Structures are given as structure tokens and as C-alpha cells.
Amino acid sequence: MASVVPRFFDPRTEQGVLRLSIAGTLVMAAMAVGFGLYANSSLIIFDGIYGLIDVVMTWLSLLVARLIAQSTNTDTLQSRLNQRFSMGFWHLEPIVLGVSGTLMIGAALYAFVNAVDALTSGGRLIALGPAITFGVISLLAEGALAAFVLRANRRIGSDFVALDAKNWIIAASMSACYLLAFVGGAMVRGTPLDWIGPYIDPGILAVVCLFVMVAPLGTVRQALAGILLVAPQELRSHVDTVARDVVARHGFLDYRSYVAQVGRGEQIELFFVVRADDPPRALAEWDRLRDEIGDLLGEESPDRWLTIMFTTDLEWAV
Template structure:
């Protein structure tokens, strides 16, 4: 009996949630472009462009997730792809996260320049009816998706899903800003403040762009740290504590540790310098010691690359 095929939009898996987000983002982006042209609103059109960028980057995130999953699956270790990428695909995760955040910042910067130009040119007349309708529908959909994604990610714990959840929060905040601005413009119409209405769309767009440029900075900074293989302080301290304990209990001379975090993957290399006159041990005994060190470092995971070496030559440990 063949096992049932996994559901494409399974909310209990990382790939299923990302697929769901891609479909929702595509629908929202298409609606934003349509309503943006109907309302003649650069603010709403930017929302559509922002959504399309999010669709592309979420799709790339899904691809990387699938590659990482394949590389850690024993049944596929001999595949041609794995033979070409013997060190795995963890390095792709921070690259995609970094590019995604950078694209968001770049799009917001370009839209901000256009907003400033519109403000200096007398503003932009918009149709407030379609604009208000779009803002209401967007808020309902985006808040619902943000809450759903954050809830399911409590059990999944994915950086990709976490970033996607942040993007939905940003989108909901943008829609709320639209709604306030458009309702304000509707209320000002027919009053002696009506001259301000054309400036509402570019002014709120500028504020939104500034917010969008700040939101991904943390993700970009962390992605850059992973790409540059900057050692996490907490992980290094934990590895050093375990290594010092092993050196003290087994009478080794010293150790060297090399630690990096690449996306969800942890790369740990430990070299122990053993006395040259240390009594010979069977290979099985050395393997048991490796298992002991691995357990002390933490629960075994397919996302941990662990190398443990014993030598009497310090040059091998440098």
C-alpha cells in the first residue's frame, strides 16, 4: 500500500506554509495592482509591487527548504545533486534571506524617491472609493495570515516562515496606514482643507517606505553574519565548555574549536590534542568518546555538521 501524498498546502510543514503564503501573496499583489490603477494610487501600486517581490522571494525560500530537506534525507544522499553539493545547502538560506531583505529595502527606497517627487509636484489625485475598499479587504486578509503564520511557526520554528510572518505584519501595517489616509482624505473633501487631499497618497507612501526600509534590517544583518561565518558567541561558549570538560576528564593536552552558524545549520569542528604517550585505544572506544561529545553538545540534528578529531600533532589542530 503506497503512502498518501503530502498535501501541497499542509499547514503543519514548512513547505506547506510557504506554498500557502505564496498563493495568498500572489492573489493580494494582483488585487493591489488592479485597485491601484482603478484608484490612480501610487501607494496601492507599490503595495502590489512589494507583494510580487515577496512572492518571488518566498518561492526561492521554498526551493531552498526543499533542497535542505533533500540533502539531509538518507535516501537521497547518492543523488547527483548531493554529489555536486557534498557540504549541503545550508549556505543558500542566509543568501536568500539577505537578498530578500535587500530587495525589499531597494524597492522601498525607489518608491520613497517617487513619493518625494510627487509631493514636490503638487501631489496626486486619487479615487477614494476603490482605495478605501482595497484597504479594508487588505487589512482583514493580511492580519489573518500574519496571525496564522506566527501560530503555526511556534511548532515549526522556521526562519523563512518567521520572515514571511514579518512581511505580512508589515503589509497589514501598510494597509492600515492606507485606510487612515484615505478616510482622512474623504473627510477633508469639500472643506477648506481639501487642498491637502492630493498630498495624502505620496505622503503616506513616503512614511510606509521608511518603515519598510527599517523592518528587514535585522534579517539582513543576521544573514550577512551567517554568510561571513561570524561565530555566534553563545554557541562558541557552549562548545568550549564541553571541550574543556572532555580535556580535563580524559587528560588531553588541549583542544581547538571552530564554530559557525549558516542559516539553520550549525558547523562545529573540534580537534583534541592527545599526549603522544597516551595508551592506545581501540577505534570503537574513540567512536564512543565522539558520541559522548556529540550528546554533550546537544541533541543530534540533521542541521548540525559535527567533526571531531583526535591527534598528537598540534599542527593538525591549527
């Protein structure tokens, strides 16, 4: 049994880190809802709901990561799954990232409206003792998990893990904000500033929601670019440079390139227009030229979908 746990929660793999994150998020979300209800704090309850949404999206990220890993494994290329999804699963990655970011923004917007309503209705009294206790626990736990996931992703380099690390940083920042607010509320009790107390919980919730709504915008924008197959400028420039060099060295007439970055997957299609009177070449020679072009484009990777075609008819390349 001891040998199974390290494989399931292996911090050296994308799936292992995401599993660890799911477990940590579930524990923190359950604690947040419990403490939030006990302390009558909508801020802490929102922290728990935010965590539960994060669990669902991290689970989806884990599922997509497994599908991508299986689809790029040559041992499973003839599996039933790969026969039904012969183009791979890269397209699911930006969809999950986009839905995740959109859900986070939507939840924060809803909580922000409730916070504004509470502010305009006289605020909300909360039990500061339990609120401060949970603030300390969550800040320490979320900060530790954020540092762990960031360190693990330096080696893994996964967009899913990067988004998960960003979510942990956001969660830790939220905890720090409401911990300071709750401590401040405790300090002003019995003083002329005691009237501020009911406004602390909804006020900080409104500020936190604004921060949460802004943080995922970059991820959503990147995911939308992947869904719409927007060609990254750097990848497009590199492919065009290689293609122009091949055209010049081999005396071809022209080329057409089509590139897209879909999640972690690079999709590259190159069509070279060859002269109609070009001397015939053996198929093995064309294959060697494809290998040469592939090496020039970069190191071969299971996450690269590369198609190289040669034709004498420009219409086949358009």
C-alpha cells in the same frame, strides 16, 4: 484528488506554509496593482510590487527549504544532487534571506524617492472610493494571513517562515496606514482642509517606505553574519565549555574549536590534542568518545554538521 491538496498546502510543514503564503501573496499583489491603477494610487501600486517581490523571494525560500530537507534525508544521501553538493545547502538560506531583505529595502527606497518627488510637485489626486475598498480587503486578508503564519511557525520554528510572517505583518501595517489616510482624505473633502487631499497618497507612501526600509535590517544583518560564518557567542561558549570539560576529564593537552551558524545549520569542528605517549586505544573507543562529546554538545540533528578529530600534532588543529 482531495488527498493531494492537504499535502501540497500542509500548514504543519515549512513548505506547506510557504506555498500557502505564495498563493495568498499572488492574489493580493494582483488585486493591489489592479486597484492601484484604477484609483491612480502609487501607494497601492507599491503594495502590489512589494507583494510580487515577496512572491519571488518566498518561492526561492521554498526551493531552498526543499533542498535542505532532501540533503538531510538519509534516504537520498547517495543521490546525484548530494554527490555534487556534498556539503549540503545550508549556505543558501542566509543568501536568500539577505537578498530578500535587500530587495525589499531597495524597492522601498525607490518608492520613497518617487513619493518625495510627488510631494514636491503638488501631490497626486486619487479615487478614494476604490482605494478605501481595497484598503479594507487587504487589511483583513493580510492580518489573517499574518496570524496564520505566526501560529504555524510556533510549531515549525523556521527562519524562512518567520521572515514571511514579518512580511505579512508589514503588509497589514501598510494597509492599515493607507486605509486610515484614505478615510481621512474622504472626510476632509469639501472642507477648508481639502488642499491636503493630493498629498495624502505620496505622504503616506513616504512614511510606509521608511518603515519598510527599517524592518528587514535585522534579517539582513543576521543573514550577513551567516554568509561571513560569524560564530554566535552562545554556540561558541557552549562548545568551548564542553571541550574544556573533555580535555580535563581525559587528560588531553589542548583543543581547538571552530563554529558557525549558517541559516538553520550548525557547523562545529573540534580538534583535541592528545599526548604523544597516551596509551593506544581501539578505534571503537575513540568512536564512543566522539558519541559522548556529541551528546554533550546537544541533541543530534540533521541540521548539525559535527566533526571531531584527535591528533598529537597541534598543527593539524590550527
